[in-house]
Amino acid sequence: MKYLDEYRDPVLARRLLAELRATATRPWALMEVCGGQTHTLVRQGIDELLPAGMRMIHGPGCPVCVTPLELLDKALRIAERPDVIFTSFGDMLRVPGSRTDLLALKARGADVRVVYSPIDAVRLAQREPDRQVVFFAVGFETTAPANAMAVLRAADLGLTNFSILVSHVLVPPAITAILDAPDCEVQGFLAAGHVCAVMGWTEYEPIAARYRVPIVVTGFEPLDLLEGILLAVRQLEAGHATVENQYARAVRRSGNTEAQDAIRRVFRVTDRAWRGIGTIPTSGLGLADEYAEFDAERRFDVLDIRAAEHPDCIAGRILTGSAVPTDCAAYGAACTPRTPLGAPMVSTEGTCAAFFSAGRTR
C-alpha cells in the first residue's frame, strides 16, 4: 500500500538497525513521546533489537492514559443521566473510573455511543433535539482541531443540546516537566509526528536548546522509528542538540496554520492534570470563555468531583518513564487488559497494554 509498504520494508529495517549499531558507542536513553510510536516499537519488537544497553523510555503520549481519573468519573456521572447521549472515541469506553467504566454503564442502560469523528456527535445533536449530546474531547494537539471545528459547527447551528467534556493536553509542557524531574534519564526525544503535523516544531526549538537534548520529529511506521532513533543517536554522538524532522512527508516547520487558528478560536491554554503525573502548568486546553456554554462540566454541574487512584497502580511512574510495566507487582496478575487497574493497560497505545499484548513477562 502506498505510503505504508515503503516504510515497512524488512531489508531497509535491518539495514537501519545495522547502521544504528555501528553509530551508537554509548547506552543512550531516548523517549518516544507518542503512544502510537510505543505501539509500533513494541509490536514490531524494535526496542529489543537496539544496540546493547540502549533503551527506549516510553513517554506520556497516550491520550487515554493521561486523562485524569476524576474526568472519567465526571464522564460517568454525565453519561448515566437519562437525558444524555454520551459519545466518545472507542478506546475511552473501557477505561475504568473509580467505580465502573462507560461500557459497563452502557450495559446498565446508559446511552453511550462510539463515534468516529466529533462532527458525527454534532450531527447526532441535530437529529436528537430533545436529548443532550456530549462528546468526550480527549487527546493531544492532534484531536484538538477537529474538536474545535465541532464546537464552531455547533455554534453556527445554534445548537443548545451539544457540549464537550474537555481534557486536551499539550506535548511541549509535558516534555519540559519530564526534563525538569530530578531523576530524568531521557537524553533525547522522538517528538510525535502527528502532533507536529498540526503544530509544527518551532515550540520544540527552545526546549532542545535550553536542555541540550536532540528532538527528532518522527513518524509511526517501523522505518520512521528506526530512522528517528538513528538521527537522535547521531546527534547525541556528535554532541548536537537541535530539532530535526524525520517525518518530512507529513510535517512542515510551521505546521497546519488553519488547524492552529481553529484551536486558538475555541480553546485557551490552561493548567491540566495528567493521570499519574499530576498538574502541569499551562499543559492543556480548556474552552475559551466565548464558548463556555459548550462546556459539559459546567452544563451538568460536575466541576467538584474528585477521585483517588488505585493504590497498586504505578501508572504515574510508567507514564514518566521512571518504571516499565514489568516493574509493577500488579502487571499481568491483578492488572491485565481484561481487568485494567490503570489507564496504560487499557488503550492498545498504553505502555502496559503494549507490553502485555506483546507477551512481555516480569
Place this chain on the structure above:
Amino acid sequence: MTADPAQLSCPAPRVETERILLGHGSGGQLSAALVREVIVPALGESAPSGPLEDAAVFEVGGVDLVMSTDSFVVSPLFFPGGDIGKLAVHGTINDVAVMGGEPLALSLAFVIEEGFPLDDLRRVAASVGTAARAAGVSVVTGDSKVVGRGAADGLFVTTTGVGRRLATARFSAAAPVAGDVVLLSGPIGAHGVTVLSAREGLGFEGDVASDTRPLHRLVKVMVDAGGPAVHAVRDPTRGGLASALNEIAAAADVGVVVDEQAVPVPAPVAAACEMLGLDPFHVANEGCLVAFVAPAAADAVLAAMRSVPEGSAAVRIGEAVVDHPGRVTARTLVGAQRIVDMLIGEQLPRIC
C-alpha cells in the same frame, strides 16, 4: 437510569461481572469466558466433552454426522458482497465443513421486529434460497417469530446445519502436533471491515466487499489430498485469525509461529485497519479457513487448495512448534517476535 455510581456495590476498578457487555459477543476472550464459566457448567453432564469445536460430531447408525448452529445479528442487514441471509447459509455450512462435514440440510429461523419492511424480508429469504442452492444444500425446516417494535433490531436469523463426515476427515482442534504446517486459504479481514464500514458510513465500503462464501468444496479437496494428515481446520470468523490460531494452540497444547509478512491483507483492509486502529488479525472473516497439516502432506494439500476458486490465494503462513505451548507468536518484519493474543472484548460489535 438514575443510580448514583457511589451506590454501585462492586469494588472497582473491575471487569463487569453482572451484566452482558457487547464484548461478550466479540468472539474473543470474553466470549470464551462466557461459554466456559456460565454455559458449559450449567449444562452439567449434557455439555459436550473435549475441546469446544465449531461443530459437533456424533455417530448415528454407523454414520458420522456433523451438526452446528449459529445465530446471525449483523447490522446492516445488507452490505457489499452479501446480506444476512447469505451469511446465515454460509456461516453454518462452514462450521459444519471445518469439522469435515459435507453439509446436507439446514434449518432456518427468523426473529422479525414489528414494522420490518416485507420487501426486505423477501430479499433476505431469496438470498437464503440462492445461497443454499449454490452450495447444494437443502433448507428442510424452519420457523418465524415476530416481536414488538424495539425488541429486536430488524431481523435476526438462526440456521442449524447437519452434514455427513467425509470418510477420512478426522479434524479436531486438539489434533495438531509440533511440526504441522499452518495454511491459510486466502486474504483476511474483508468481511469485518466491510460490515463496520457500511454500518458506520466510514467510506471504505466502495473498495472492499465481504468475502462470505461456502467452504465445503475447499475442505473436500483438502481431505481428498491429505486425508487424516489434515489435523485441524477453522474458519476465522468473529475474533479473526488470532482467535482461531489461539483456540487451536490451546486445545492442541502446541505453540504456533506465523510469519506476519506471509499473511495476505488486502490493501483497503490494511488502510481501514490503520485508520481505525484495528489489528487485521482480529477482524472477522466469512470466506477463508486456516488448517494445520502434517508436513509431509502440506504441499499436496496447498496445491489442492489452490486448484479451487475459494482457495486460489492459499498460502503457508507458519507452523506449530514445541516452544510456548498454547501461545501464538508472529515474526515481525524486523525479525523480532511478538505474541498474537486473542481479542479481549469488543472490537467490531455484531459483525456476523
